[in-house]
Amino acid sequence: MADAQLLELIDAALRAACDAGDLPACETGIRLEQPPQPEMGDFSCNIAMVMAKPAQKAPREVAEIILRHLPQCALIDNVEIAGPGFINFRLSPTWLQEVVREVLVRGERYGHSDEGAGKRVQVEFISANPVGPLHVGNARGGPYGDAVANLLEAVGYEVEREYLLNDGPDNTQFRLFGASVQARVRELLGLPAHMPEDGYRGDYVIDYARELLAAHGEGLGEIAEDEDGFFEFAILGEEVCVADIRDSLEMLGVEFDSWFSERAMFEDGEIDAKLDELWGRGVLYQQDGAVWLRTTEFGDEEDRVLVRQNGAKTYLMSDLAYVDNKLARGFDHLIYVWGPDHAAQVPSVKAGMAAAGVDPDVTEFIVHQIVRLTEGGRVVRMSKRQGTIVSLRELIEDVGRDVTRFFLLSRSVDSHLDFDLELARKESEENPVYYVQYAHARISSILREARQRGFATDDLAEADLSLLAHPDELRLMRWLADYPAEVSDAAAQRAPHRLAHLSRDLAATFHQFYGTCRVIDEEAPELSRARLALVSAAGIVLRNLLGLLGVSAPEQM
RNA sequence: GCGCCCGUAGCUCAGUGGACAGAGCGGCGGCCUUCUAAGCCGCUGGUCGCCCGUUCGAAUCGGGCCGGGCGCGCCA
DSSP, X not given: OHHHHHHHHHHHHHHHHHXXXXXXXXXXXXXXXXXXXXXXXXXXXXXXXXXXXXXXSOHHHHHHHHHHXXXXXXTEEEEEEETTTEEEEEEOTHHHHHHHHHHHHXXXXXXXXXXXXXXXXXXXXXXXXXXXXXXXXXXXXXXXXXHHHHHHHHTTOEEEEEEEEOOOTTOHHHHHHHHHHHHHHHHHTTOOOOOOXXXXXXXXXXXXXXXXXXXXXXXXXXXXXXXXXXXXXXXXXXXXXHHHHHHHHHHHTOOOSEXXXXXXXXXXXXXXXXXXXXXXXXOEEEETTEEEEXXXXXXXXXXXXXXXXXXXXXXXXXXXXXXXXXXXXXOSEEEEEEOGGGGGGHHHHHHHHHXXXXXXXXXXXXXXXXEEEEETTEEOOOOTTTTOOOBHHHHHHHHOHHHHHHHHHSSOTTSOEEEEHHHHHOOSTTSHHHHHHHHHHHHHHHHHHHHHXXXXXXXXXXXXXXXXXXXXXXXXXXXXXXXXHHHHHHHHTTOTHHHHHHHHHHHHHHHHHHHHOOOOOTTOHHHHHHHXXXXXXXXXXXXXXXXXXXXXXXSOX
């Protein structure tokens, strides 16, 4: 590609200048940027300013030296030094024509790369406790984790999506859920029931109880109301709950490769083995009847309990065994997408890994911030107690999958996200999802119309692209040229929200082109073919972009 | 009290050390006998929370304040 060639030329110039003794050796990587104004050129390089200090010369003087050593090349039409010392390059227009051709030839693989080839990454996300339906609060990680996985795949990694089910026998919340399910089942059977103080009182538990009764019959009433009974009901309830979760995830368009059961690590001895290993490493001690891990020696603020006074293992114990389990499965890198309520435990897990002799850097914890629903500028209060939590299912039924995904992905995970229900419901120009999808429908429509009028659309790569010279055409082509770098950046930064902004931007660039450049014109068949090629290329990139977001690209609206 | 995140246009937010800080929504005014007007064009709009520092250059990096959100359990 043109930018890579340009980098080589600049590098050659620097080496030549260095050999000639005009400039000192430079270890700084050269970077190309897009100038803020198109009149400034196609690419801009700041190397002269970076080198000004080591060279002990003024930036513009350094730039002149570099230009003196720049090899001749047909690619470059014009070079100038601008502002404080930028070197601005204007390339021959053919480079953009090549981009259009490349998009058409590579199709859905345009923008992909092999940066991550040969590396296996696991992305674990959502992992909400299997004690109730997914709701808006814990759903943010869904589209996010999925889109990050898509991005990593696009840059060549082998990716697995995993959902961790916190269903261990020592899990207090899970047992509480079991007791709650049991209480509801007994109520339905007319038996004396005991809903725990901090039990799960949502109506959905009654639905779960009904389902269980339908599936297993009245014999459920004979299960004892004790710890064993609670756990039995927790496992029964989990089946119903997980089916429910999978169902809403299907509505969201998220599919996991792997559902990992915490309980399995207890049953096959991995938890105990990990505990023994830690004893052997001398990083544990007993105090107040509990077993503690010396995490303070590895950067944590305080030591953490692994085995409680009552003999039950803590979540940290499971987390540490879980890391081993993941690594044993051959992953090179582990990404955890966690909700804000788990942010505080990141240092403990990292310290725990270090204590266990595992390199904490193989893990990457991404903590997203909360989601609030707003309606008419006011925050929709969500309370578990009052049952006003909005489930993911309800949200999707209300505004649809595409809008749900797009909205949840449109902000940086570091920012709190206000989900504007009113805007989300609008099927109009105010809604950014429809704006982007409309651009795709419009592209499809143009191609349909062209075929109807007798234009072939399957050999557009052979069109005479040199006819594309209108400023809005050039702008669109330039946009397509930058796309691969944007995907690469978004993947590296785990920032799918960039894709949402890009899709908006591409749609706007296309709509603008559409407004000034008539595509189908029987009077000018060659120009029409060139423009159809550009339209088709824009459609491909828009489709790729929406694909990464997991948002559909409609043929018509 | 401690930790994490945020503070940029009326609102919601982009902006990986670079050139006059961007977008959407909102507001005002234009554009359909022509490929989808769910569109386009123009106008309106800013002490990048404040102060110091690092740098040729800071919305961006560091320190200190101020404001807001979320956490801080032998629950997860």
